[in-house]
Amino acid sequence: MRGVRTGAVLAAVLCGATACAGGNVKAPESTGDAQAAGRQLEWLAAASRHLPISEADAKAHISSAALSSFGGAAGLSKSLARIAPLTPQLPAKSALRGAAGWFNGAHGVSVFGGSAIDGSGMISGLYFTRQPASWGELDAGLRKIAPDVSFVTAEIDRKGRCRVVHGVHADTPRPIASASRLYILGALSDAVARDELSWETPLAVNDAWRSLPGSGTLQSKRAGSMMTLAQYADAMMSAGDGTASDHLLHRLGREAVENELTALGNRHAQADRPFLSARQELALKGAADYPASARRYLALPAGKRAEALTGLDAVKLSAVKPWEQPRDVDRIGWFASPMDVCAAFKGLADRAAKPGQSNVGHALSIADGGIQLDPKKYPTVWYKGGGEPGVLTSNYMVRTAGGRTLVTSVLLSDPKRPFSPNTELGLLAFSRAGVQLAGESEQ
Structure with missing residues (x-):
């Protein structure tokens, strides 16, 4: 079972979610250098600004198996040319076995990129996806990504109401997997507020x-x-x-x-x-x-x-054994609509603003799910995702530098087929687009 968070995004890349190279790439062994994958992704971005990549340069950075699957240096250059030149928006997040980050690509479009590395530090897998640049492009992408989709980008206004900026079946409930734990966090916050428990209570x-x-x-x-x-x-x-x-x-x-x-x-x-x-x-x-x-x-x-x-x-x-195919995703689990998720974030924000309740915001801001928004423009980012075979969800609440509070919720389900790692990574692009399209007036 997978959740859409930074670790899962990197794991999907490491397991071979490759747009440039078809097929699966075995997860590489750790190199012991936590920055090696990041350096390789930086090299690739720099190389995209000076295409074509020479065969010798490609062989110095990419494993022979991966380079062959790309169609050699020429094939890789051709693929990169569709999105190049790539300029990092922020430093990529790097782990022992992979790295991921956001780039400015051709025509100013944002591009998400990830790289996996093998035991010798060579690139063994690549993934790139474009962020939708308009609401129309986002809607078209959502129609392709899953049979059952609910989406909203909403603004929490000064009266505490969730006002729809853009929605697709925004009031239709879908399975939300571990995003249901927003309600457990709320119950804990309320118990602390009633002095029944403390955040420091041992268990x-x-x-x-x-x-x-x-x-x-x-x-x-x-x-x-x-x-x-x-x-x-x-x-x-x-x-x-x-x-x-x-x-x-x-x-x-x-x-x-x-x-x-x-x-x-x-x-x-x-x-x-x-x-x-x-x-x-x-x-x-x-x-x-x-x-x-x-x-x-x-x-x-x-x-x-x-x-x-x-x-x-x-x-x-x-x-109990893990399962790989969807099992009763529409009948067993936890359910909410995107507008329900917005209401939950609004309620949790109210709780977090009270004395002694900063732990609410802390828990929700530890991970950003890989969205990597510019902290100068979006100083507060809360995230909770979730997933199991046939279910993916990505939910954010952000505050902009201009004082607006935005919520983006993407809920996907498929009762017949599990989602691919590519879908997980693509979901991130829809979430980021929802936030930035709504906040672009401040950019």
Whole structure:
């Protein structure tokens, strides 16, 4: 299961999401140099300003297998010519195995680029995608990217209302995967405000609340290890950590989180009741007898499903297996519309502005999902994404230097097919376009 965040964007590049080179590229081994991939991406951008790239120069930076798949230096130069020259907007974000960043490309269009490197530090995979330059281009792209799409860019006005700037099925609910944890964060903030809990309240890691690997790292933490609620919140929001979210859900109580659906303005809250834990969703969709177990759950009257959760909690994690194809994405999970997401961000912003509630904004601003907005123009960036096979969502709230508050929410679902890494990376371009097209009057 994947979330659309910076780590997942890089992982997709590393696994071979290549626009220039077709096919998959095996994830490379770590080189031990955290800046090597960034330097290679910088070289590529510089080379794009002096095309064509010579065969000798290409061989000095690109693995032989990757260069062959590009069609040699000539093929790579031809591909780059469509978007070149590339000039970095901000320094690329670099990791041990890859780098990603935004560039000004041909005709002033923004381009997202990523590179993977192999064990010797050579480029082994490349990905580039153009950011939509208009609302019409964005709409056309959304129609192609998924069968079920809901989108909004909205402005939270001075009266606290979400005013649509541009929308596509903005009031239509879709599955939101781990973006549902916005409501857990809200419930925690409210419990702190009522002095029932503190951000520094300790909570021990509980074996019964662990999730599967792939959604954070806390599932590997030793049972009994103590963490503060603030630390759980940070992991839940920045890394999509299912173990962290389940610890908070159990500590707060399901009723408190379900009440938060209404408190944060989710007009489709009934679809989220009972509010599943991450582990309960795993038990339903990852069971050995799927789809039988899911069908039994869905056959229950809505009011009786909460009674079945105890049985799901008893399912051993060892009996649950990850899945690669969409499973009941429209019937099991968590749901909201883009306008519901806007309302949730507005409510969380209200909470974060109160004394003692800065942890709300901190948790939401640790990761930016790879959007890399200029901090001088967008000093505040909040992000929560989410995904599973057949579901992708990317949600941002930003404040502009001019004092405007904008929310962009993109919700994609496909009940028949999983999304490719290219779709994950393309989703980032739609999110960024939504923010910048709405904020361009200040640029």
